[in-house]
Amino acid sequence: MSAARQAVEYAAEQLGFSALGVASADLDQGDALPRWLNDGCHADMQWLERHLPMRQNPALLLPGVRSVIMLTYEYPRRDVRCSPGSIARYAQGEDYHKLLAPKLADLDETLQFYGGSQKCFSDSGPVSERFFAAAAGLGWIGRNGLLVRPRGGSFCFLSCILTTLLLPTDRPMRNHCGSCHRCEQACPTHALVNGRCDARRCLAYWTIESKQLSAPIEIQKAMSGHLYGCDVCQEACPWNHLPSPHAVDPHLLMPARLAAMPETELADLPEDEWACLLANSPMRRTGSAHLRRNIHTFSDPTPS
Ligand code: B12
Incomplete structure (x- = not known):
């Protein structure tokens, strides 16, 4: 080497x-x-x-x-959040x-x-x-x-x-998904088809990336309870159920206050408290208005 x-x-x-x-x-x-x-x-x-x-x-x-x-x-x-409104890991x-x-x-x-x-x-x-x-x-x-x-x-x-260095390379690994389709079956919006993810249906897209104020009704229904991102296809994967040999950096753990805060309380949080609570969080990039939208618009699947 x-x-x-x-x-x-x-x-x-x-x-x-x-x-x-x-x-x-x-x-x-x-x-x-x-x-x-x-x-x-x-x-x-x-x-x-x-x-x-x-x-x-x-x-x-x-x-x-x-x-x-x-x-x-x-x-x-x-997933450590004990209040409704899941946040992707x-x-x-x-x-x-x-x-x-x-x-x-x-x-x-x-x-x-x-x-x-x-x-x-x-x-x-x-x-x-x-x-x-x-x-x-x-x-x-x-x-x-x-x-x-x-x-x-x-x-x-x-x-x-x-x-620019020429380094010794590694060999790709065999695909071990076999006949398992649990992720595709679990996806609440059927965003996974033939090994690819259609962002137009993916809840991660709708809760993180989309700038729109509303989503199609079938997406809104599935979105209920997803505050930010979606891990459903990962939760369904059997490879994620085996014990992991790896340690997790404590910086990536959820702060206790956020873990315990109910969705309703989060939605009503004054701007300065949002800024403080999410000061170092990747959710800060999305902004509080966007997160409020996820809680209000998307958590209530009633068409307006
Ligand atoms: C855009 C994006 C999204 C979009 C689109 C998702 C998607 N599946 O493409 C949205 C917002 C929906 C999203 C969601 C999520 N994302 Co994202 N996302 C990206 C980003 C920025 C680009 C992905 C992209 O280009 N997609 C388009 C597809 C077509 O391209 P690709 O993924 O590169 O696929 C390549 C291979 O699949 C390969 N390939 C596929 N088939 C074949 C066949 C042949 C023959 C060959 C040769 C090649 C080949 O070629 C493709 C092109 O290079 C990457 C970071 C990055 N720069 O790569 C993170 C990234 C993929 N996301 C990540 C994560 C964590 C997520 C979420 C889990 C977050 C969450 N919990 O909410 C979800 C998962 C949803 C899902 N099941 O994909 C991680 C994934 C880590 C991992 N273990 O794989 C990444 C890598 C970020 C990171 N650096 O950690 N994401």
């Missing part, structure tokens, strides 16, 4: 990443993404269309890129963008020592993170469209480092 790879692996482990894999940067991603966009599955997330050239060619992001380092970072597997604690950026900067520094130039992202740039994570042998792309690992399931963030 190269010294650079050994060094970055060691540093990543010290920083709390649960796994690291490497894929070649020039892999052919096939036409899954352009087809998904052509079919309108991205709803009104126009930025995904704009990102297409960079998604298909990482050299547009980092000239001379040769390897893609993919990393996993665990988020909580248990990934969003329960501190904002992962802020938590992971300095860690990735440390890894960048390690690789610079070996002569590499890097660009780092964690759900923050136009990189096909799931594609490269699967290519780097970290897991397989499940029927819910997520990266699933035999040890740890899908409850993890993906981060990536594009580097």
Whole structure:
């Protein structure tokens, strides 16, 4: 193994990443993404269309890129919110963008020592993170469209480092979904079809990304109780029911006050208290008006 790879692996482990894999940067991603966009599955997330050239060619992001380092970072597997109004596990604690950026900067520094130039992202740039994570042998792309690992399931963030260094690559893993379709069957809005997620039906899209003030009635009905994001397809996955060998960073755990606060109380919270309660939360990016909309409009499936 190269010294650079050994060094970055060691540093990543010290920083709390649960796994690291490497894929070649020039892999052919096939036409899954352009087809998904052509079919309108991205709803009104126009930025995904704009990102297409960079998604298909990482050299547009980092000239001379040769390897893609993919990393996993665990988020909580248990839903701790005891009040109505579920919050997706990934969003329960501190904002992962802020938590992971300095860690990735440390890894960048390690690789610079070996002569590499890097660009780092964690759900923050136009990189096909799931594609490269699967290519780097970290897991397989499940029927819910997520990266699933035999040890740890899908409850993890993906981060990536594009580097000009030529690092030894890993082999992709076999898909172990077999004949299991539990995620597709569990999805309350039938957003999962043929291994891909149609954002126009996905509750994560409606509660996090959509800027609209109302949703189609069948989506509103299914949305009841989902305050932010949706984990139903992950909860249904048998790989998420096996014990995980990985520890979770305490920064990603939900603050006790938020865990216990009923939806109604949240909806009526004055603006300054919202700001304080969600100061470090990824939900802050969505804003309190958006969250109030989720509670009021979407939790009440009566058409107005
Ligand atoms: C847009 C987006 C969304 C959208 C659309 C979801 C979707 N499934 O695409 C919405 C808002 C709905 C969403 C929801 C969620 N998201 Co999201 N999302 C993204 C984002 C920014 C882009 C995904 C995208 O481009 N989708 C379009 C599809 C077509 O592209 P793709 O996922 O890259 O798929 C590739 C492979 O599948 C491959 N492929 C597929 N089939 C085939 C076949 C062949 C032959 C080949 C060669 C390749 C191939 O090619 C595709 C193109 O590269 C990524 C971050 C990133 N930059 O990648 C996070 C990301 C996928 N999201 C994530 C998470 C956690 C979620 C939620 C679980 C959040 C929640 N609890 O509410 C849900 C899960 C919903 C679901 N089942 O997908 C994590 C997933 C971690 C994991 N374990 O996989 C990511 C990776 C963010 C991160 N860095 O951690 N998300």
